[in-house]
Amino acid sequence: MASIASKQYYATSSLVIGYALCSSLLAIINKYAITKFSYPALLTALQYFTSAFGVWVLGKLGFLYHDVFTFETAKKFLPAAFIFYLAIFTNTNLLRHANVDTFIVFRSLTPLLVAIADTAFRKQPCPSKLTFLSLIIILGGAVGYVMTDSGFTLTAYSWAFAYLVTITTEMVYIKHMVTNLGLNTWGFVLYNNLLSLMMAPIFWFLTGESTEVLEAIRLSPRIGSTWTPLLL
Known part of the structure; x- marks a missing residue:
């Protein structure tokens, strides 16, 4: 029993460390990407394509198994995907306007909000007192950061709050959808x-980014001469 518990502990610890490392690197990479390629909707679309295509190809090659895509399941999953899209969209725009x-x-701050939402909406057990205290300490640190942030801008913090709302909603709702859809x-x-x-x-046109991209293509010295006749 002790060896099983020990293995489970190390497995969980490895997953936590791996998640923290990937999450941190992803933030840095996305910040670099949005700095060099300032079209958030197009950038995220390229990421979606890479992920979906990669899963499909690896599935075809037998390296992994994924559920078959059906329109019936897609209709049920659509609200969750929409929230996911908003979370990634606000995430990218936050990185675009803030450090x-x-x-x-x-x-x-999301663990605290997710814990509260899980308890309120999914009837999950409340966090332990020590866990909740730890989350409150993190909240205090976040408040202190905001109060002393010399780079404070209304635009950046508007995207930050939008991201906080959408990512919390996404985390809670995705759990519900995955559990129900299996x-x-x-x-x-x-x-x-x-x-x-x-x-x-849809977001390319709603945000006006499609116009920006077409204008950038037209003005590009390398590809503008080739594509301009097609864009006019």
Whole structure:
């Protein structure tokens, strides 16, 4: 029993450390990407395509198994994918207008909000007193950061609050959807990214980003001469 508990402890610890490392690196990479390629809707669409296509290809090659894409399941999963899209969209815009520190501070608040939402809406057990105290301490640190942030801008913090709301909603709602639909991990990834990719063009036009991209293509010295006749 002791050896089993020890293995479970190390497995859980490895997952936590791995998640923290991936999450941190992802924030830095996305910040670099949005700095060099300032079209958040198009950038995220490329990420959705890469993820969905990668899962599909690896599934075809037999390296993984994902649930088959069906329109019936897609209709049920669509609200969750929409919230996921909003979470990623606000995430990217937050990184576009703020530094990584601000993003990490607001992201660190999500466990507290998710714990409260899980208890209120999903009837999950309340966190232990020590866990809740730890989350409150994190909240205090976040408040202190906001009060002393020399780079405070209304635009950045508007995106930060929008991200906080959407990512909390997404985390809670996704748990509900995955539990009810019975999707496996790779099926969840496929549905989330493929449906988000389908929604991307809507946001390109709503945000006016499509016009910006076309204008950038037209003005590009390398490809403008080739594509300008087609865009006019």
